[in-house]
Amino acid sequence: MLAAPGGRRGLTICGVPVEVVTRLSRGARVLLVVACVAAEGPALLLDPVVGAPWWGRAAMVGLLAVQAGGMWFLARAPVRAAAVVITAGAGIQLLYPVVGPGITLVALCTVAWLCRPRWSLWVLAGTGMLAALVWLLGRSPTEALLWAAGALLAWSWGELGRTRSARRRAETRRAVLEERARIARELHDVLAHTVSVMVVQAGAAADVFDVSPERARAAVGAIESSGRNAQAELRRFLRTVRPDPGMDDEPQPGLADLTALAASVTRAGLPVALDVDVHTDVQAGVALSAYRIVQEALTNTLRHAHATRAQVAVRLLEGELLVDVHDDGRGMPGRSAAGQGLVGMRERAELLGGRLRTGPDPDGGFRVSARLPLQEPA
Known part of the structure; x- marks a missing residue:
């Protein structure tokens, strides 16, 4: 499932913001809708549905459409969209218990992957209530337990994906920050010394410019030499940041250069x-x-x-x-x-x-x- 890092802001439930730690791409949302239609569509061909009155078949089609729409909006309002999917699933169970959980477990897994547990656990609880509804409809306790086990497994799978994604993002951010610190440190070390020497030499040249032109000229020569050294150091540093395959790496300074x-x-x-x-x-x-x-x-x-x-x-x-x-x-x-x-x-x-x-x-x-x-x- 494709995703882009970063959260969406502005989602609230009872005034409390819902933190979405992963954002679904458009392609992933299309995939969810297609999966919903592919998983639930064949239910329209089951005997209980085919033999039902016209209003029963229409209700089934409407509930499937509501579930597909809920899957599309999972990325924007995951908890609310999942509640819609679960409610539609409960309606399908009331009308046709033989259909099974369908896309409900997929929605639970996706919400667990999108949100932190403080929000996804509410969706898990709603799915558990749907499992209890299955038992109340007269199905065997084994089927109800399978419902609950499937919901817990789906939530665990989504939570595992969210945790792994968060760890990868944290590692990437840490690597970027470490590289920034290294570049800042190297640039400071490369330029600070040479620029300081040039400033001192320029001040000395200004002090003796009228009194001793030769000493001023020597100081200017030292400034030029320091500038060339700074250019060489900078080129060497840039090659470590962006290597050129056609050029050999220059040796870094060491004890012999002291x-x-x-x-x-x-x-x-x-x-x-x-x-x-x-x-x-x-x-x-x-x-x-x-x-x-x-x-x-x-x-x-x-x-x-x-x-x-x-x-x-x-x-x-x-x-x-x-x-x-x-x-x-x-x-x-x-x-x-x-x-x-x-x-x-x-x-x-x-x-x-x-x-x-x-x-x-x-x-x-x-x-x-x-x-x-x-x-x-x-």
Whole structure:
């Protein structure tokens, strides 16, 4: 049965809104009507119906038409439409008990698939009352029990379909949100550092433009170099989001690229002392996360800390990769709050099963410290 996710609003019963968690497509509604006609139409050929007076046959045709119409409107007003179908089914049972439940169980299953149990259970109760009517009409208790068992089975089948559909929608939404967070984190890491360096270099060029044209020209050259690096990083990132089969993937930055990163920050006016003491291979994902954490920490220092120097240490400690970035700046109020950069660093560490600590250092300045497992989680 075809369906589209999402609910329809505006459905109420006694002033209480009915939440429809799944919407039937037009093709599915046509299929329900066809199924109703195919299931109930042959009843017109049964002997009790053929031998009935004309008004009995007309009533049978009218009740079948009402049931078909109720099946069409199940998507718009499921509980009310199901009540119409069940009532018409009860009328058919009163006139011709031999006909059986017909399309009533299909309507119950569809309502259970469309609505949450707080509403579909009312339809199940109505179907149970119809089973009791079968017993009151003089049929055997076994037939009444079969009616009730069939109703419970139909409801359970519809509820199972609704639960599975809801789980699939939740998984899809979670995957979309995770991918959005990943793209936002990568874009921030790719652009924030380079743009910050360009802003600092542009400010330096403006300060010395009249006094020292050569220094201003060097700063402009550094801005151009940073812009080209940003373009390369952005192209590399876009290839990870939308791969091009005709082009090989460029390697992601890792521990070996920390030297160039420290040099770019130093040229921007913040001397960086780099100490990388890693003598074993580190998985690409772990190395990329370590690089991005250092990049973001230095970017924050360059933009906010008013520091005169920074120290970066990367080494192995107790089976983990320890990344430590410390500056001598005074920081700023609220710097430890959950900004985009700090959120991104923390997410990177937690995705690897690691942890991140940020905040003022007791000896002065600001410290970012991350411990990353050497093996990426499965």
